[in-house]
Amino acid sequence: MAELRLANPLDLAAVRAQFPGLNQQVNGMPLAYLDNAATTQMPLAVQEAMRHFEQHDRANIHRGMHALSQRATDDFERARQALERFVGAGPGHELVFTSGTTDALNLVAGGLSSPGTVPAWIRPGDEIIVSGLEHHANLVPWQQAARRCGAVLRILLPDGQGRLHAEDLARLLTPRTRIFAVTACANATGERPPYEVLLALAADAGALTVLDAAQAVGHEVPQLSALACDLMAFSGHKMLGPMGIGALVGRREALDRLVPLRFGGDMVEWVGWDEARFNDLPSRLEGGTPNVGAAVGLAAAAAFIGEVGREAIDAHVRALRAKAAAGLAAIEGVTVLAPNSSASAIVSFAAAGVHPHDIGTLLDEQGIAVRTGHHCAQPLLDHLGLGSTTRASFALYNTFDEVERLRIGVERALKLLR
Numbered sequence: 233m234a235e236l237r238l239a240n241p242l243d244l245a246a247v248r249a250q251f252p253g254l255n256q257q258v259n260g261m262p263l264a265y266l267d268n269a270a271t272t273q274m275p276l277a278v279q280e281a282m283r284h285f286e287q288h289d290r291a292n293i294h295r296g297m298h299a300l301s302q303r304a305t306d307d308f309e310r311a312r313q314a315l316e317r318f319v320g321a322g323p324g325h326e327l328v329f330t331s332g333t334t335d336a337l338n339l340v341a342g343g344l345s346s347p348g349t350v351p352a353w354i355r356p357g358d359e360i361i362v363s364g365l366e367h368h369a370n371l372v373p374w375q376q377a378a379r380r381c382g383a384v385l386r387i388l389l390p391d392g393q394g395r396l397h398a399e400d401l402a403r404l405l406t407p408r409t410r411i412f413a414v415t416a417c418a419n420a421t422g423e424r425p426p427y428e429v430l431l432a433l434a435a436d437a438g439a440l441t442v443l444d445a446a447q448a449v450g451h452e453v454p455q456l457s458a459l460a461c462d463l464m465a466f467s468g469h470k471m472l473g474p475m476g477i478g479a480l481v482g483r484r485e486a487l488d489r490l491v492p493l494r495f496g497g498d499m500v501e502w503v504g505w506d507e508a509r510f511n512d513l514p515s516r517l518e519g520g521t522p523n524v525g526a527a528v529g530l531a532a533a534a535a536f537i538g539e540v541g542r543e544a545i546d547a548h549v550r551a552l553r554a555k556a557a558a559g560l561a562a563i564e565g566v567t568v569l570a571p572n573s574s575a576s577a578i579v580s581f582a583a584a585g586v587h588p589h590d591i592g593t594l595l596d597e598q599g600i601a602v603r604t605g606h607h608c609a610q611p612l613l614d615h616l617g618l619g620s621t622t623r624a625s626f627a628l629y630n631t632f633d634e635v636e637r638l639r640i641g642v643e644r645a646l647k648l649l650r
């Protein structure tokens with residue numbers, strides 16, 4: 233695997249110095265943090281940006297006449313602009329802060345299916361197509377939306393290796409298709425679907441297109457302006473940022489179709505006893521006091537990724553995934569999911585006759601943090617004929633030595649458990 237090391241231009245020592253939490257012992261062994269698909273660690277630069285905001289500029293935003301409120305508002309709006317640039321938003325796009333991907337996708341599915349001043353976008357008999365690779369956060373809200381509107385939910389099922397195919401989507405699309413929702417990377421398997429092609433196909437058929445970018449923003453960073461994508465969701469804590477912040481970013485006309493789900497302060501322009509008029513975007517969808525410090529931190533995380541270099545990060549995590557997948561697949565009785573995926577940071581595997589929780593526990597004893605279970609994608613793992621799996625996921629700070637420790641750790645665990 234020496235060639236993978238050569239392909240890696242990251243200065244890992246310098247990168248890891250930004251994440252002091254990585255430099256600790258767990259169960260007497262150096263920590264190998266391989267649970268980045270759940271939550272990444274946060275660099276000092278992000279922590280410092282948030283500390284600066286909380287110490288100097290903390291105040292509620294918008295319409296405060298005093299200096300701190302103005303500074304907080306400026307910080308918040310600067311963060312919004314920085315994140316718009318980060319995801320390649322153009323002049324016709326708008327970014328709405330949310331608490332994360334789940335919140336953003338609920339806003340989309342709820343906002344398109346709830347009654348408001350205009351009829352809901354989804355009507356009885358309409359069809360919603362959701363890919364079969366989705367996290368529950370991009371499936372359950374659509375189940376609810378379909379039920380609320382009397383629409384039909386159709387699933388774009390993956391093949392036996394967990395891949396999505398454009399021909400299958402073409403067969404599902406009809407003049408009644410109103411929505412197509414797909415992930416940029418399946419968190420449970422590490423499959424990176426050809427979402428560019430799928431979104432374009434669905435958009436051509438007249439569907440509103442939704443991309444769950446939660447597992448891509450840490451390295452691949454889908455660029456909105458280059459995609460036939462109406463709405464895209466992501467979370468801060470999966471891209472080196474804080475928890476409790478994320479965004480829904482998309483075409484203004486698509487965001488305008490969303491009925492607000494949170495009514496109250498900040499999202500209204502005028503209020504009478506019996507009715508209210510709502511603000512324009514983005515405030516219309518940001519009712520209540522936002523997590524300003526976290527927005528500042530998220531923008532700092534985007535800047536950090538930009539400084540290290542997206543291409544370098546992407547190449548690094550892909551190489552880690554490739555090495556891990558090859559090493560694990562070579563262990564007897566181990567099945568690596570999405571074996572052909574070459575553009576993700578996630579490797580998920582099942583071991584015949586062994587429960588993933590036992591593997592996870594034995595790895596933890598060796599200081600290796602992985603995730604086990606159904607990864608909030610129960611129907612997908614059922615469809616692939618698997619129960620739960622063990623998942624290792626990589627970020628820019630992981631090393632090839634950690635991947636090797638994972639392989640050896642799994643081998644040892646399986647010997648003990650079989």
Ligand code: PMP
Pocket residue numbers: 269270331332333334335367369370415417418419444446447467608
């Ligand atoms: N979608 C995908 C693909 C995910 O991996 C996750 C988190 N595991 C989510 C959505 C939900 O993200 P959050 O918990 O940050 O809302």
